Amino acid sequence: MRLGVMGGTxxxxxxxxxxxxxxxxxxxxxxxxxxxxxxxPPHKTDSRQSDARHRLRMVELSIEADPSLSVSAMELEREGxxxxxDTLRQIHAERGKGTDLYFITGADAILxxxxxxxxxxxxxxxxxxxxxRPGYPLEKLAEALPDSNSAGEAALRSVSAMEIxxxxxxxxxxxxxxxxxxxxxxxxxDAVWSYIRENGLYR
Ligand code: NAP
Numbered sequence: 001m002r003l004g005v006m007g008g009t010x011x012x013x014x015x016x017x018x019x020x021x022x023x024x025x026x027x028x029x030x031x032x033x034x035x036x037x038x039x040x041p042p043h044k045t046d047s048r049q050s051d052a053r054h055r056l057r058m059v060e061l062s063i064e065a066d067p068s069l070s071v072s073a074m075e076l077e078r079e080g081x082x083x084x085x086d087t088l089r090q091i092h093a094e095r096g097k098g099t100d101l102y103f104i105t106g107a108d109a110i111l112x113x114x115x116x117x118x119x120x121x122x123x124x125x126x127x128x129x130x131x132x133r134p135g136y137p138l139e140k141l142a143e144a145l146p147d148s149n150s151a152g153e154a155a156l157r158s159v160s161a162m163e164i165x166x167x168x169x170x171x172x173x174x175x176x177x178x179x180x181x182x183x184x185x186x187x188x189x190d191a192v193w194s195y196i197r198e199n200g201l202y203r
């Protein structure tokens with residue numbers, strides 16, 4: 001079993017995230033991609049996000065027609081900060097050690113991976129896919145993952161970059177557009193567009 005694990009805030013989930021999941025399924029021959037919306041990322045203790053219940057629901061609405069995509073509320077249900085190492089261990093405990101994990105997230109987050117909790121264990125638990133926007137300078141990744149120590153070497157082996165043109169779409173831009181009354185209908189799934197309007201999100 002090869003399982004992709006999509007980590008992110010998803011505030012809101014958009015078409016770029018879905019294209020990323022589908023491309024990872026194809027390029028890395030994954031069997032499934034599990035979305036794991038984060039609750040309290042360790043590095044963002046003071047930033048404000050939309051209610052977890054809304055972010056989770058928007059992911060559910062976006063993936064419901066695709067059997068190769070699923071979602072877990074494990075980080076939302078867990079007490080304390082959302083450390084990726086805890087999430088990966090929990091998935092391995094639930095799915096069995098024989099499941100190969102591929103953690104997928106934005107390249108800018110992966111640049112910091114050596115500062116995350118338990119980096120050596122993290123790199124042993126999963127491979128990492130850094131999704132990049134068009135024109136992203138890939139040398140930034142190589143510079144951030146120096147091979148001068150064992151964690152850096154493991155990181156270089158374990159991280160792959162994947163360019164996703166559709167990631168020109170961003171959640172930040174969608175929130176800004178929604179708050180300014182500018183169009184964003186086709187940047188998200190139909191059901192998410194309706195959900196944002198019905199619940200008055202990002203106004
Ligand atoms: P974020 O604020 O949601 O995203 C950061 C950047 O990456 C944004 O440009 C975002 O674009 C993009 N992105 C996020 N998720 C993506 C995905 N699955 N596919 C493609 N692009 C994506 O997320 P973050 O807070 O940096 O954290 C990302 C993940 O890393 C989370 O799962 C978080 O828990 C984990 N993390 C763990 C630790 C730790 O364990 N110590 C530390 C930092 C981060 P959009 O805004 O358009 O989504």
